[in-house]
Amino acid sequence: MTHRIAILGASGYTGAELVRLIATHPGMTITALSADRKAGLTMAEVFPFLRHLDLPRLVKIEEIDFSNIDLCFCALPHATTQEVVAKLPKHLKIVDLSADFRLRDPAEYEKWYGAPHAAVEVQKEAVYGLTEFYRDDIAKARLVAGTGCNAAAGQFALRPLISAGVIDLDEILIDLKAGVSGAGRSLKENLLHAELSGGTHSYSAGGKHRHLGEFDQEFSRLAGRPVRVQFTPHLLPMNRGILVTVYVRGQPQAVHETLARAYVDEPFLKVLPFGQLPSTRDVAGSNFCHLGVIGDRIAGRTLVISVLDNLTKGSSGQAIQNANLMLGLAETTGLMLAPLFP
Amino acid sequence: MTHRIAILGASGYTGAELVRLIATHPGMTITALSADRKAGLTMAEVFPFLRHLDLPRLVKIEEIDFSNIDLCFCALPHATTQEVVAKLPKHLKIVDLSADFRLRDPAEYEKWYGAPHAAVEVQKEAVYGLTEFYRDDIAKARLVAGTGCNAAAGQFALRPLISAGVIDLDEILIDLKAGVSGAGRSLKENLLHAELSGGTHSYSAGGKHRHLGEFDQEFSRLAGRPVRVQFTPHLLPMNRGILVTVYVRGQPQAVHETLARAYVDEPFLKVLPFGQLPSTRDVAGSNFCHLGVIGDRIAGRTLVISVLDNLTKGSSGQAIQNANLMLGLAETTGLMLAPLFP
Amino acid sequence: MTHRIAILGASGYTGAELVRLIATHPGMTITALSADRKAGLTMAEVFPFLRHLDLPRLVKIEEIDFSNIDLCFCALPHATTQEVVAKLPKHLKIVDLSADFRLRDPAEYEKWYGAPHAAVEVQKEAVYGLTEFYRDDIAKARLVAGTGCNAAAGQFALRPLISAGVIDLDEILIDLKAGVSGAGRSLKENLLHAELSGGTHSYSAGGKHRHLGEFDQEFSRLAGRPVRVQFTPHLLPMNRGILVTVYVRGQPQAVHETLARAYVDEPFLKVLPFGQLPSTRDVAGSNFCHLGVIGDRIAGRTLVISVLDNLTKGSSGQAIQNANLMLGLAETTGLMLAPLFP
């Protein structure tokens, strides 16, 4: 049996990544695809790499007959999302890939996104979509809010450590290196090949990146008291991939054992042997996250490095992982594709 | 039911690509993996991107119990290959990815590869592995010789045109642009990131590239008379992908119709609407080949552009396509993975 | 003594390249810089790589006091250019980097650029700016029209061969590979790093690229009869550089000798030993053009490959070379900077 799927916002990178993954997913069939400015076009016109697939034409959201749909992925820009989701039929299961329903506290939402939330009642239904930590809630949820790609990479490195109490909560520093697809298909000078390739720079440094809202919410909840991390993102000349270098205070072996134990049965989270460090190249195009731990020469200081593909495990793969649970499918269905290398 | 597979030469890029594709192939199980200098290591040590898979340890070829194997992929260097294949048990089905069994005429082999062929008798058994044109023979073959990646890209553009007689056989020019993974994991200065990225140059120009042996053999056979093309490869700063710009004399519409008709039922060959041209980005990581046709401003001159991923459709994907036929499986089994974009 | 320079259109890549080169030019001082939307900003704000220079602030063209200026580089978009140049004071020497004054025949201009020329009288004054072939005219000119970057690469490979009569004029084919900076700072999806890196595709194929107008004009003039070449550009994932693979009919040695003899005293044009082929990496950031010649295996067919940096020798370096002549300076002044490698 197959489930009927709609994707709202199919003309962006996360929308296209959903289509790529569902193309070989045995339990999902794409029934509707929406795009705003590109409504009327075929997917092959917007994304020629999907030319081999038999897909519905792109339409406006209001043209979709949702009575026909089991689950809807929402890959729209933030702010737009909350207005669209609020109007969707209540029978519909929804996995949202935007930032709109990640923060439980409307005041936090307003602080990080600069405007009041327009669908506070809907927000209350939302389950935070970091699958490995919210499985049971996700399986029962109607609306799941996908974790931000950077926020996912950081949380995979840190959550078990915070829960186990093996690190100093006031001395957590996350230095992040991210590929450019996380910025989406936006037309900006600094995203041009001529300007981005061959160099690197920091952005949203100093505590301004919005994914800090997720770190604050989740780490404080886990710790039972406020936790504030340092977080500095850098843009790299690569398309897919996030590497977070997480600096913590704690014993290296204890940190490694805590992570290894926490993830021993996780199909997508792979902790490397102690002292080995991962590369983004080894997870590109896949739903896997690799984690490595090493001690610093200064006693009591430890590095955790985690890598994932921002479009897959950081966004669309994660979304399908959640959708699998919501539809009663095995969590890994359609997601065991190996990374692409070289 | 699953077929038991061995891969000889699993520590190179085409070997790793075979593993990547078989990882989600429902009819194949990897039973043995060989490597020479890296025997004794796990695949995760040689290719960390395959860390999530449960794979046999790398061994020397002579350690493999072939009584246990249904089909063997041979991804060894040329010259070595003919010696190894000559000694493999006769019950074994073999798909060879090297150049060793592509040329039927030993004199041609010696001309292009600079040494006499060491297994001329085995060569006689070999079927040329360009699946779309040798399907029936491949299904019955014990030994299939995979087409070269560049040779495949050029033949997809030209074979139907030669067969249909719509182009001038003495005026065929192939200008090829290739990514670097085709050169394999060789340690050469010009393959270093510092030297290759950001630039392009030609190599094996002027009629020296060995894949010309395949063009000569196949095009002459099709035409029933000698055909000699011009062929100039260029190395590009990208990892996967081949684009061939084929210049022919013939009517653009006739060329387009001939290709479109020839490939109308092909699952992996996609002819674009007349006047549209393909990009290597749209096939990367997949077994698809996209072809486009456009007329030149000079009457009677036409361009055909075809793109494919050298490691997939040009090598390991093609090999699995052939193996599927040899094992009685549907030809597309395990090969409908969508390309990776962006 | 230093000459006072204005640059119109300083916020684009060719404008910035002019500033880069003039920064260490002993005979030029930048007195005025214009930009349209970015007027009011400093160059350091628009191009932080120029932060170390003491430069005038960007202004609107109409704010510039041209009585103060000896020579004006015009790096504006085509169409805009002809309107601006028509209004500039008549005492002013002008080197134009746009396409507006390259084609002598207004009908040809209209054919390739889709609209009638708005300054036909000014056009009559313009000297075509391919320095090595128009030196004397350029030295005396008031207005020089810079050669297109692709047109320059092709002409360096072909002009001496056409003049010497050593090739068949009806069988010239130019397959071009170009980096992305030639497209300028335009915000288009296909120029984004996420879409351009890692792949290649053709554009303006089949005889549609506007630089064909220059080839037609120049080659026909040289030959004394109409010459029409085939020309297919491809976009490559690199920032700077053009490689043209030129396929001709003629004897390889004669072709090589003709080029070597023609350029033996040229400071910027380097003909490699017979059989060696150049790389774009070896000219990046410089005003040099490297040329190589090799014979094909088919007798009587020859390849000429030329490489140059589209922003330097193909545009801003060429412009300064012309300006040097117009100002009575040595032609190489400020232009002997070595390429950047790796």
Added chain:
Amino acid sequence: MTHRIAILGASGYTGAELVRLIATHPGMTITALSADRKAGLTMAEVFPFLRHLDLPRLVKIEEIDFSNIDLCFCALPHATTQEVVAKLPKHLKIVDLSADFRLRDPAEYEKWYGAPHAAVEVQKEAVYGLTEFYRDDIAKARLVAGTGCNAAAGQFALRPLISAGVIDLDEILIDLKAGVSGAGRSLKENLLHAELSGGTHSYSAGGKHRHLGEFDQEFSRLAGRPVRVQFTPHLLPMNRGILVTVYVRGQPQAVHETLARAYVDEPFLKVLPFGQLPSTRDVAGSNFCHLGVIGDRIAGRTLVISVLDNLTKGSSGQAIQNANLMLGLAETTGLMLAPLFP
């Protein structure tokens, strides 16, 4: 008047960068070039991008007549260097680009480089080559030991802060992102384009990178007590450039003012306005270092980001800057070349 220069180790990237810079240097003439395995070749054969220069042929070191030379750049591998330098004539001024003479304490050398120093007496003569901080000593020195590229980037960010006492000396963390040319022309799998492009990973993490020896030596000397920093390098898919993200404890404005004041008269060190952060793209190919400062959301925590080109300011440009002082030339002679962008 021009000074006669020898370059030992001219076939590596730093050797070639020296040639590139000296090509337009008004006070230096290259008189001898050595290479080991490539002796006998011309520079154009080893580095075709230098084809336009009239250079001496590569020879073995023992073939050089040093009586003829004023100053010798030594761009040899470490360990080899100390043996070569010990045998050079004593009249010769030497700028060494290797790691061999950077550490004053032989025990520290042995700790970081794994073997006793073979020329301890020569070491005593060496002046540490971070020009901006050792100018007077360098001007008088016979032997200058160039600072490591990573060590230079970190010290530019930190030295004035340590001297001024505005940061906590026990809480300094340097997260470094480096392009691949720093690894030299070594043939290693992880430096291949196919493996490096499109991804990132850490290396020598946890306090193992040898440039820590320089940080320890210099920061402790400045502070008058032991200082131990954390330092984690990452390899990025780019050729030139280092970005260090330095996390310190101290007031952001005080940090910014301290740096701005320290570097106000420095020709190559540019402190950006408070809150602005630099990009490696803006210094590529140049001798400039850009520095930015921003406060974190956590009070009392500050980020300093500095960028430079590892081959220029981090190595060969720095070496020429030192040589200028040693030869009595203006420090900036030949080094004001603008960066290359895009």
